[in-house]
Amino acid sequence: MGSITLEKVSKSFGTTAVIPEIDLEVVDGEFVVFVGPSGCGKSTLLRMIAGLEDLSGGRIVIDGKDMSSEAPAKRGLSMVFQSYALYPHMSVYGNIAFPLKMDGQDKAAIDKKVKDAANILNLTNYLDRRPGQLSGGQRQRVAIGRAIVRQPKAFLFDEPLSNLDAALRGNMRLEISDLHHQLKTTMIYVTHDQVEAMTMADKIVVLNAGRIEQVGSPLDLYRSPRNVFVAGFIGSPRMNLIEGQEAAKQNAVTLGVRPEHVRISKTEGAWKGTVGVTEHLGSDTFIHVQVDGVGKITVRTDGDFSTDFGQQVYLTPEPARLHRFDANGQAIPN
Amino acid sequence: MATLQTRATARLMMSPAVILLFLWMIVPLVMTLYFSFLRYNLLMPGTEEFIGFLNYQYFLTDPAFFTALGNTLMLVGGTLLITVIGGILLAIVLDQPFWGQGIVRLLVIAPFFVMPTVSALVWKNMLMHPVNGLFAWIARSFGFQPIDWFAQLPLFSIILIVAWQWLPFATLILLTALQSLDGEQIEAAEMDGAGALSRFFYLVLPHMSRAITVVILIQTIFLLSVFAEILVTTNGGPGLQTTNITYLIYAQALLQFDVGGASAGGIVAVILANIVAFFLIRLIGKNLER
Numbered sequence A: 001m002g003s004i005t006l007e008k009v010s011k012s013f014g015t016t017a018v019i020p021e022i023d024l025e026v027v028d029g030e031f032v033v034f035v036g037p038s039g040c041g042k043s044t045l046l047r048m049i050a051g052l053e054d055l056s057g058g059r060i061v062i063d064g065k066d067m068s069s070e071a072p073a074k075r076g077l078s079m080v081f082q083s084y085a086l087y088p089h090m091s092v093y094g095n096i097a098f099p100l101k102m103d104g105q106d107k108a109a110i111d112k113k114v115k116d117a118a119n120i121l122n123l124t125n126y127l128d129r130r131p132g133q134l135s136g137g138q139r140q141r142v143a144i145g146r147a148i149v150r151q152p153k154a155f156l157f158d159e160p161l162s163n164l165d166a167a168l169r170g171n172m173r174l175e176i177s178d179l180h181h182q183l184k185t186t187m188i189y190v191t192h193d194q195v196e197a198m199t200m201a202d203k204i205v206v207l208n209a210g211r212i213e214q215v216g217s218p219l220d221l222y223r224s225p226r227n228v229f230v231a232g233f234i235g236s237p238r239m240n241l242i243e244g245q246e247a248a249k250q251n252a253v254t255l256g257v258r259p260e261h262v263r264i265s266k267t268e269g270a271w272k273g274t275v276g277v278t279e280h281l282g283s284d285t286f287i288h289v290q291v292d293g294v295g296k297i298t299v300r301t302d303g304d305f306s307t308d309f310g311q312q313v314y315l316t317p318e319p320a321r322l323h324r325f326d327a328n329g330q331a332i333p334n
Numbered sequence B: 001m002a003t004l005q006t007r008a009t010a011r012l013m014m015s016p017a018v019i020l021l022f023l024w025m026i027v028p029l030v031m032t033l034y035f036s037f038l039r040y041n042l043l044m045p046g047t048e049e050f051i052g053f054l055n056y057q058y059f060l061t062d063p064a065f066f067t068a069l070g071n072t073l074m075l076v077g078g079t080l081l082i083t084v085i086g087g088i089l090l091a092i093v094l095d096q097p098f099w100g101q102g103i104v105r106l107l108v109i110a111p112f113f114v115m116p117t118v119s120a121l122v123w124k125n126m127l128m129h130p131v132n133g134l135f136a137w138i139a140r141s142f143g144f145q146p147i148d149w150f151a152q153l154p155l156f157s158i159i160l161i162v163a164w165q166w167l168p169f170a171t172l173i174l175l176t177a178l179q180s181l182d183g184e185q186i187e188a189a190e191m192d193g194a195g196a197l198s199r200f201f202y203l204v205l206p207h208m209s210r211a212i213t214v215v216i217l218i219q220t221i222f223l224l225s226v227f228a229e230i231l232v233t234t235n236g237g238p239g240l241q242t243t244n245i246t247y248l249i250y251a252q253a254l255l256q257f258d259v260g261g262a263s264a265g266g267i268v269a270v271i272l273a274n275i276v277a278f279f280l281i282r283l284i285g286k287n288l289e290r
């Protein structure tokens, strides 16, 4: 079991309010991702749930019990830190066994659980090594191993992949998702990488300056962002946000259209522009076009499309995929 | 310093300093070695002659030597025990955030700046004096018989004084080690259910082990040659109870005017210090490799 409820949770350091007031429901077994720009309070919120940071107000309820002022160890949660926070003087075995040892379990039981965890995480050959003798990905797995042996009610991850290179990050993303399907334990995962958020989450919580901007499934957020912030944050490359006359034509202050929802043609279209930088990814091509009277527009098209710098092109946004926002940045329903 | 040429230049430029240091060390050492094989007493000038290992024989069979050796070890060991344990505790206290932290840190470090002669005199006359001392006054105001420190517990008194001088050093080194401990490790241990004591023994102590070995090594080097504190308080007495090797050599040379015997003692001290250093370096090497 592992349902977590935040009720009017707030946090200030001295006089600066980092988190004004947050209500959030995490259902048992869910994979929830907190995303937001740097400094928006993701880590702080996670640490408050873990019990490493005091609440300034509100309640944290875990499995129906108020845990707001309970010690971290009593909450039954496990955390994986960004720096892994492995114990450098202990072997991998010692690291994974540590929480069990602290729990006072007997040697045989510990041994079995450590071996099981090592098995799941492909660490069996490294049990005698110290953390300093492991690669980044292996350390990451040890940190996860240390978290799973306690069989916690929920896992908390604070940007666990941000120290890894791109390829390894992709692998570990899959492994963590796999682990979630195997264990079916609640996971709360903090990241500022929206690709991680989109690919792993059952539910994404978009944070901005300590406030929740929107909560929903990845496709929800992608299809119907509630405001300009979410629209700009979810999706890669970013949604094109157009202001001024072109937006006013659609009765909006800001008009949003995703790069993949703009058609590009060399002969005809709604907007005329000049090609700037072109990024060829092989599968896709991102073309940055300067459109007269509209501004810079990024277009995503197939990998075979080729243009030259300074060439004239025509763009047509798909009308059904336009997002309209009012003066406060809130979405206007179509 | 990659190319052959720059390395040669570097050697050349360094050589004056190295040669000076080498002479600085070798001249006194060779002279001491030379004197140690002579009959050389300041009261009988003109009778110097080569007598082989006789000085060594006298020094090493002197019962005072073994007493002094024991006292030296007790002094070093006792002081290390107090400063390392006290230093760890103080470092932990000073690492906590509290009001007036800066001033308290300064106060803790202050004893290190007091020269040994002065601090020993302060302890002798203001703190441990059986009539006028602060400790005696405290004892009396509770109705106890004051302790005559230097008569009843002479070696322990010296150890206390020396430990007081070296505690700041140990505290400082251990505090910096403590401050370099990753806060997330402690938090991880907290989440893993480790209490304060477990965190100390499983995380903090192993983390500080390197700093502790450094403290032990450096202090041992200096504590083997404690002298001023003994000279101004007990003069090695009562009897031989506070005579360490350094003081014994001093007594030999300047109280009995036996330069030859004192030189032999000096060479013995050098050999002993090297034996200690050998074991310490091995211990440290093991600890530093990790």
Ligand SMILES: Nc1ncnc2c1ncn2[C@@H]1O[C@H](COP(=O)(O)OP(=O)(O)OP(=O)(O)O)[C@@H](O)[C@H]1O
Residues within 6 Å of the ligand: A013, A018, A036, A037, A038, A039, A040, A041, A042, A043, A044, A045, A192
């Ligand atoms: N101990 C503290 N004292 C004062 N301010 C703090 C403290 N810890 C964090 N903050 C502030 O709280 C805000 C949120 O910090 P937090 O670490 O939660 O950001 P984050 O969303 O995790 O950012 P990142 O993605 O860079 O990790 C920041 O503006 C930070 O300066």
Ligand SMILES: [Mg+2]
Residues within 6 Å of the ligand: A042, A043, A044, A159
């Ligand atoms: Mg963070």
